[in-house]
Amino acid sequence: MNERNLKGIFVPVVTPFQTNNELDLDSYQKYLRSLLTHEIQGLVVNGTTGEAPTVCWDEVTSLVELTKHTMKNNPIPLIVGTGTNDTMSTLKRTELAAELGADAVLIVVPYYNRPSQEGIVEHFRAVAQVGIPVIMYEVPSRTGVRITLDTARTILDMDGVIGLKDCSGNTELVSELTRLSSKPVLCGEDIYFHSMLTAGASGGILASASIETAKFLQVFRLAEEGRDLEAMTVFESMVPFIRLLFKESNPSPLKWLLARQGLIASDHVRLPMSVISSSLQEEMEQMLVSNLSGIM
Numbered sequence: 001m002n003e004r005n006l007k008g009i010f011v012p013v014v015t016p017f018q019t020n021n022e023l024d025l026d027s028y029q030k031y032l033r034s035l036l037t038h039e040i041q042g043l044v045v046n047g048t049t050g051e052a053p054t055v056c057w058d059e060v061t062s063l064v065e066l067t068k069h070t071m072k073n074n075p076i077p078l079i080v081g082t083g084t085n086d087t088m089s090t091l092k093r094t095e096l097a098a099e100l101g102a103d104a105v106l107i108v109v110p111y112y113n114r115p116s117q118e119g120i121v122e123h124f125r126a127v128a129q130v131g132i133p134v135i136m137y138e139v140p141s142r143t144g145v146r147i148t149l150d151t152a153r154t155i156l157d158m159d160g161v162i163g164l165k166d167c168s169g170n171t172e173l174v175s176e177l178t179r180l181s182s183k184p185v186l187c188g189e190d191i192y193f194h195s196m197l198t199a200g201a202s203g204g205i206l207a208s209a210s211i212e213t214a215k216f217l218q219v220f221r222l223a224e225e226g227r228d229l230e231a232m233t234v235f236e237s238m239v240p241f242i243r244l245l246f247k248e249s250n251p252s253p254l255k256w257l258l259a260r261q262g263l264i265a266s267d268h269v270r271l272p273m274s275v276i277s278s279s280l281q282e283e284m285e286q287m288l289v290s291n292l293s294g295i296m
């Protein structure tokens with residue numbers, strides 16, 4: 001995988017669990033097969049949406065193997081989340097992902113220990129040397145640390161780093177990087193998808209594309225063709241749905257909807273995540289009944 005492939009709609013997949021906390025691989029395969037009926041550009045396993053903090057490496061291995069098996073006749077790029085807040089364990093996981101045949105790794109800016117900008121740069125320099133393409137993942141609302149434009153540029157200039165997943169909460173970073181003709185930026189914050197495309201993003205890694213796959217593909221295609229008004233109209237039809245999907249922590253609302261659609265058996269999430277509140281369930285039911293964004 002290289003920076004030219006970092007374009008279009010990438011779906012970060014959920015990790016289905018049984019109510020006893022075991023992986024539910026039957027559901028996982030059914031859900032994957034349904035996603036793969038769309039012409040998406042890639043999948044992300046063990047991202048935030050995949051509940052990476054509570055999935056152990058043996059389980060990631062099972063998920064990656066089953067993903068590769070399921071798409072063997074029609075392989076698309078497979079990105080695996082291997083970033084942690086410890087450089088040594090990130091390196092180990094990244095090497096293991098490469099051995100499993102991942103096409104790229106998604107490396108979150110180290111969270112919780114609040115490294116300096118220099119520490120963040122060195123973390124990425126180490127991972128970039130493993131030899132598998134690296135996508136940097138900026139999500140300050142989750143990590144507690146925000147990268148500067150200089151840090152983003154320094155990391156994106158490294159050989160082995162192919163792009164950035166931007167969940168920075170606004171369009172500043174993507175606009176600046178686009179102005180500087182940097183490597184590709186994928187939107188990682190669903191509600192900003194259209195504005196980030198307008199600002200120069202080359203696509204998105206979007207949890208809501210698990211449900212509204214066709215519409216996200218349509219927005220991307222229309223924007224690429226320069227039909228921005230149409231792209232905006234389709235995107236705006238999804239805004240109420242996206243707002244509900246992120247009203248409580250991702251991926252609990254998404255898992256509820258996938259279970260409601262019968263694509264996974266249960267909306268179970270591992271603690272400390274919890275299933276959505278009854279009030280959000282009611283709002284989601286209401287959305288389905290009034291078919292707000294045309295889903296289902």
Ligand SMILES: O=C(O)C1=N[C@H](C(=O)O)C[C@H](O)C1
Nearest residue numbers: 012047048049188206207250
């Ligand atoms: O799993 C991901 O990748 C995504 N994570 C974001 C988050 O939950 O912070 C949301 C985005 O849709 C995809």
